[in-house]
Amino acid sequence: MAGSAMSADARRYWLLKSEPHVFSIDDLKAQGKTPWEGVRNYQARNSMRDAMKVGDLAIFYHSSSDPSGAAGLAQVCSAPYPDPSQFDPKSPYYDEGSPREAPRWILVDVAFVEKFAALVPLAALKADPALKEMLVVQKGQRLSVQPVSPPHFARVLELAGSRRAAEVARG
DNA sequence: GCCAACGTTGGC
DNA sequence: GCCAACGTTGGC
Numbered sequence: 025m026a027g028s029a030m031s032a033d034a035r036r037y038w039l040l041k042s043e044p045h046v047f048s049i050d051d052l053k054a055q056g057k058t059p060w061e062g063v064r065n066y067q068a069r070n071s072m073r074d075a076m077k078v079g080d081l082a083i084f085y086h087s088s089s090d091p092s093g094a095a096g097l098a099q100v101c102s103a104p105y106p107d108p109s110q111f112d113p114k115s116p117y118y119d120e121g122s123p124r125e126a127p128r129w130i131l132v133d134v135a136f137v138e139k140f141a142a143l144v145p146l147a148a149l150k151a152d153p154a155l156k157e158m159l160v161v162q163k164g165q166r167l168s169v170q171p172v173s174p175p176h177f178a179r180v181l182e183l184a185g186s187r188r189a190a191e192v193a194r195g
Numbered sequence: 196g197c198c199a200a201c202g203t204t205g206g207c
Numbered sequence: 208g209c210c211a212a213c214g215t216t217g218g219c
Binding site: 041043087089092146163164165168 | 217
């Protein structure tokens with residue numbers, strides 16, 4: 025009991041990938057919040073289902089873009105619930121094998137927090153010695169929902185010139 | 196557009 | 208349970 029409370033309740037940090045031509049940080053800003061639908065990878069789902077908490081912060085990452093990179097900040101704003109798109113035959117994310125009574129795909133809602141003054145390109149993340157171990161800079165890393173360590177998260181915010189950098193670094 | 200890396204599927 | 212084939216991701 026004693027000693028476990030702090031780590032269990034500590035805010036966690038994430039990175040969410042999105043192709044900006046599908047859904048960008050500007051789209052999130054315009055909508056205010058959105059269900060993070062379409063995740064069809066079990067490891068990414070497990071993060072949303074088991075580990076994310078309301079209030080967690082996430083780097084909003086633009087993938088398959090020119091350039092790709094960290095575009096802004098989002099915040100988890102709901103408990104996990106079934107991704108409605110898995111049951112929608114018209115959705116590109118439809119999964120006919122997902123049972124209604126035991127939905128396969130779970131998501132959370134995320135809210136807009138901040139758009140970085142300038143996108144931090146992947147090349148800049150790769151060039152930073154402090155981010156050498158960060159998942160997103162690793163070769164072949166395709167996971168679309170990634171955990172980010174607090175120091176890495178704080179460093180990305182610092183590179184982005186975010187006013188929240190100091191706050192995050194404090195924990 | 197190419198292709199390396201990765202996850203999933205399905206035959207055996 | 209192995210592993211080849213396949214589909215997808217995503218940087219370049």
